[in-house]
Every structure is written in structure tokens, then in C-alpha cells.
Amino acid sequence: MPTATEPSTSARTAAGKAGYVLAPGATRKEALAKLTEKIAASNRGILVxxxxxxxxxxxxxxxxxxxxxxxxxxxxxxxxxxxxxxxxxxxxxxxxxxxxxxxxxxxxxxxxxxxxxxxxxxxxxxxxxxxxxxxxxxxxxxxxxxxxxxxxxxxxxxxxxxxxxxxxxxxxxxVRTGTPRPRRFEPLTTAESHRLRALFELALHTGLRKGERLGLRWEDLDLDAGTAAIRRTLQRTSAGGLTPLPTKTRASERRIALPTRCVQSLKLHREQQRREREAAGTTWQHSRHVFTTTQGSPIDPTNLTRAFTTLLRNAGLRRIRFHDVRHSTATLLLEQGVELVVIKELLGHAHIGVTATVYAHVRLRLQRDAIDTLSTALDSPDTTETARSNGDEPPSCDALVR
Known part of the structure; x- marks a missing residue:
């Protein structure tokens, strides 16, 4: 095996020092192959x-x-x-x-x-x-x-x-750290009129992520069919500023159905944007985004959060995180009895386990409500009387479930 004194076996380590790098292998040939690979990486300037x-x-x-x-x-x-x-x-x-x-x-x-x-x-x-x-x-x-x-x-x-x-x-x-308890949030149920009302309504009715909403372009929408294609997310990076990026995961790239209310508000928003484009004239920036500034440029996610906080304060509503609007959508859907797999597809979660974990406390509360309803039915006077009159006969289904 090569020794530490052989010049050909030295490489620059992550600590910045030149020295022998151990390349483990079952045989001498494998060890030499691994060592050669690391020396080559070191010669290319890659820290080993x-x-x-x-x-x-x-x-x-x-x-x-x-x-x-x-x-x-x-x-x-x-x-x-x-x-x-x-x-x-x-x-x-x-x-x-x-x-x-x-x-x-x-x-x-x-x-x-x-x-x-x-x-x-x-x-x-x-x-x-x-x-x-x-x-x-x-x-x-x-x-x-x-x-x-x-x-x-x-x-x-x-x-x-x-x-x-x-x-x-x-x-x-x-090392086990335990499963952290999901952060509590209060669902949002109302919103005030605003220049970006269509954006807030879309957030509450569809649960789209903030970057997904800001990344929407008009060609992604089919308002006649009432659908939206989620293809990208808009984020600010230190290198490129506001940059359209692929969706968070492969499952996040999806097509969703738009409720009638969102379709109507988006049509009104399109007319409003047309008037703003005419008022801006030659200064208008043709970004093709659905939601823009009054000059046509994409909206910075931080500015949207700031506008949302101001909106809540002016409306006298409780302060919540913008992401809680997404949670509100899922919570309200669960409370209406929508299947978990449908909510998973709407939110664009990679796995249904993510959806089940985040909203476990909501599902537990709904289970408790269902059990309490069943207990009330089982403890009703009609049920007790039926059980007494029939002796050993089991009570009828009509007596148990109303």
C-alpha cells in the first residue's frame, strides 16, 4: 500500500492542509482506485x-x-x-x-x-x-x-x-428527537376588499403557496374551463433577484379547479390590470404575470406579506402568518368532509402522510365530534326505552341512529 511519504498520495483536505488521504477498500486495487480518484479531485481544486x-x-x-x-x-x-x-x-x-x-x-x-x-x-x-x-x-x-x-x-x-x-x-x-407538535394556527374566514383581492380569494379557496400564486401567468389560466396550471414558483434569490423557479416538488406541479367566485374575481382583476397597463403607457413591464405591481412588474413576496399584514390591521382582524391562509383552506375542507387525498392533491403535497401529519389535530377534533354525536344518539331516551321493552332483543338500527 502507498505510504504517507509518497508525494503521489497527497491531496488537499477540507481542512486546507496537504497530506495523505486514506482511501479504504477491500483490496489493494480498490484502495488505489479510490485514492487516485481523490487525488484527481484535489488537482482540480476540489477539497477532499x-x-x-x-x-x-x-x-x-x-x-x-x-x-x-x-x-x-x-x-x-x-x-x-x-x-x-x-x-x-x-x-x-x-x-x-x-x-x-x-x-x-x-x-x-x-x-x-x-x-x-x-x-x-x-x-x-x-x-x-x-x-x-x-x-x-x-x-x-x-x-x-x-x-x-x-x-x-x-x-x-x-x-x-x-x-x-x-x-x-x-x-x-x-438519536431520536421526537416528532414535534405541529404549530397551531387559527383559520382565516374573511378578507377585506383590496387591489389584490383576487389573489387573496385565490389563496383562501385553493391553498396555493405564496410563491405559486405570484408565479402564475395568464397562459396558466383557463378561465372558461375554470382551471389553473401550477408550473412554477416566484422567489427572490441573492443572485438573480425575483426569479421563477420550478415548483417545490414534482407533486407540486399540478392542475387545479378554480371555484366560480375565483373565476369571476380573476376576470375583474384582468380588466383592472388592463386599465393599469393603459395608465402606465410605455413604462409598463410586460411580465405576463397575473398579479403584478401597478407598473406590471412581478410582486416581491416580502412586499405581499407586508401588504397582507397591513390589510389585517386596517380591517381589525387578528394577525396571522400569510401561510395560515393555506392552512385555513385545508382546515375548512376537512371540516366539510372532503377526503384527505383530495386535499393532498389540491395543496400539492408530495405524500399524503405530510397532509395527515400537518392536520392531525384537526382530524382528531373531527373524530371527537363524531364520537360525541354517536354517544348522544346511543344515550337518547328512545334508545333506552327500546332496549328495556325488548329484553334480550338487540335494539333496532332506527333506535340507535337518528
């Missing part, structure tokens, strides 16, 4: 992860050379924030091959019980500290959803390390 290096070095390599090619820009930004804020400070100094499930469990427990104002120095940067820097800890803890997300990012990184044969197994999979 070193199993003897730190967790921080591998996470940096994984973000820069692997995740960046498989994630959307916004998702990659969230992963990077998670790695730099939680993973590297907590586990970064440990050796990749020495990381154990016990280490991860202890780190997660520390995250779960540590005030973030203290750990990240948030309070110290405030103009007037009112937490740790002032001697009064507010115990601002991470939510179970955030903990679960941080754990999932670590699992993804270690899973790739297993595929690259840097470590024998993914020890993060041996």
Missing part, C-alpha cells in the same frame, strides 16, 4: 474531506461542494445558517470519525435547555439589555421544530459522509 479531520471541516466541505448543487438558494442559505449557528459551535471541534450518538444527544439536550440570548450573545448586542447581560435570563429556548430541523441537517451531512465512505455509519440516526 478527511475522515481524520473535524466535523466543522466536513460540514464546510459538504455545504460548499455537495449541498450547493442539490438545494435551492434559499434552502442552502438556511442550511448554512444552521451549520454556522448551531452545528459548528456545538460539534465542530470533534473528529468526524470520533463523533458518537452520545455526543449528539448531549449537544441536543444542551441546545434544548440553553437560553439563546446567552449562547449567541443576542442580549449583549442590544441597546438596552434585558436578559443575560442585565442579569435576568429570559430563557429564550429553541422550539421543538427548530431542534428537529437542526438535527435533520446534521443527519443529511453525515449521510453523505457515509456514501463517500468517510465514516461507517450515520450516528445521528441513532
Amino acid at each position: 474531506p478527511c475522515a481524520q479531520g473535524s466535523v466543522a471541516a466536513y460540514l464546510t466541505y459538504w455545504l460548499d461542494t455537495v449541498a450547493v448543487h442539490h438545494l435551492r438558494e434559499n434552502a442552502h442559505t438556511r442550511y448554512t445558517t444552521c451549520v454556522n449557528r448551531y452545528l459548528i459551535p456545538g460539534l465542530g471541534k470533534k473528529k468526524l470519525t470520533k463523533l458518537t450518538a452520545k455526543d449528539i444527544r448531549a449537544w441536543l439536550n444542551q441546545l434544548r435547555t440553553t437560553c439563546q440570548c446567552c449562547t449567541r450573545g443576542i442580549d449583549a448586542r442590544r441597546g438596552q439589555p434585558h436578559c443575560c447581560a442585565a442579569g435576568q435570563c429570559c430563557h429564550k429556548l429553541l422550539s421543538p421544530l427548530t431542534l428537529n430541523y437542526v438535527h435533520s441537517v446534521l443527519k443529511s451531512a453525515l449521510e453523505h459522509a457515509v456514501r463517500e465512505e468517510e465514516i461507517p455509519r450515520n450516528v445521528a440516526r441513532n
